[in-house]
Amino acid sequence: LMVWLRRTTHYLFIVVVAVNSTLLTINAGDYIFYTDWAWTSFVVFSIAQSTMLVVGAIYYMLFTGVPGTATYYATIMTIYTWVAKGAWFALGYPMDFITVPVWIPSAMLLDLTYWATRRNKHAAIIIGGTLVGLSLPIFNMINLLLVRDPLEMAFKYPRPTLPPYMTPIEPQVGKFYNSPVALGSGAGAVLSVPIAALGAKLNTWTYRWMAA
Numbered sequence: 001l002m003v004w005l006r007r008t009t010h011y012l013f014i015v016v017v018a019v020n021s022t023l024l025t026i027n028a029g030d031y032i033f034y035t036d037w038a039w040t041s042f043v044v045f046s047i048a049q050s051t052m053l054v055v056g057a058i059y060y061m062l063f064t065g066v067p068g069t070a071t072y073y074a075t076i077m078t079i080y081t082w083v084a085k086g087a088w089f090a091l092g093y094p095m096d097f098i099t100v101p102v103w104i105p106s107a108m109l110l111d112l113t114y115w116a117t118r119r120n121k122h123a124a125i126i127i128g129g130t131l132v133g134l135s136l137p138i139f140n141m142i143n144l145l146l147v148r149d150p151l152e153m154a155f156k157y158p159r160p161t162l163p164p165y166m167t168p169i170e171p172q173v174g175k176f177y178n179s180p181v182a183l184g185s186g187a188g189a190v191l192s193v194p195i196a197a198l199g200a201k202l203n204t205w206t207y208r209w210m211a212a
Contacts, residue, residue, distance in 0.1 A: 019080065042144075046137035046184030047191055053077075053103050054132045054192045055199040057110055058124060062203045067115035074107035096147050102139040106132045121200060129196035133188030141181045 056077075057070035078100065085098040110128040117123035 042137070042141070042180040043184045043187065046140065046180075047133075047188050049101050049103070049140070050106070050133045050136045050184075050188035050192045051195040053106060053136065054110065054129055054196045055202075057107050057132075058128070058196045058199040059203050061111065061114060061124070062121060062200055065119060067111045067119070070107040070110045070114070071104060074103035077103055099144060099147055101136075102143045103136070105139050106136045109135055125196045125200055126193055129193040130189045132196075133190065133192035134185045137181050137184035137188060 053074060057073045060073040061067070061070040063069075081100045085095070085100055088098055089095055109131040110124065113128035113131060114120070114124040117127070
């Protein structure tokens with residue numbers, strides 16, 4: 001029984017990581033990414049999304065050893081989040097109230113790096129992690145610009161679980177930074193590399209546990 005349990009550890013871990021990554025996204029700030037606080041929290045959530053994506057995606061990719069699994073992982077997260085979006089829509093909130101983060105293109109870059117470097121783990125960590133951190137804020141800013149007006153949605157449809165002191169306020173755009181995309185990409189590129197290394201290390205640890 002223990003041998004069977006250890007051999008299925010990876011598969012169980014993948015499910016747990018994917019589900020918890022989605023739950024983390026749902027609870028990061030207001031529901032999904034930056035709906036309430038829009039531009040003022042874009043940098044913080046860009047970093048959170050980049051690091052969260054890369055740790056699970058690289059774990060999954062190195063486990064299978066097949067380029068493409070990082071994109072598959074990002075697709076799972078996207079589907080989970082769209083289901084949650086549909087649930088809120090069923091409660092009477094508009095579709096624009098929840099903005100689903102764009103994970104898939106960044107995960108594709110991670111897969112491409114792993115494939116282009118002939119499955120080099122260290123290249124995936126350094127180059128792939130950097131590309132994820134750089135690209136995700138760009139894709140998500142495009143995503144946000146396509147939404148009608150996320151801040152207006154937040155004012156018209158406040159999240160019912162928010163206490164009064166968390167009511168959205170008008171952001172001071174440009175007061176703390178001039179380019180949220182540039183700042184998010186720069187910080188994300190730096191932080192995604194050590195987090196990618198952590199994901200790779202988690203893969204090694206579970207392999208050792210299974211081999212015991």
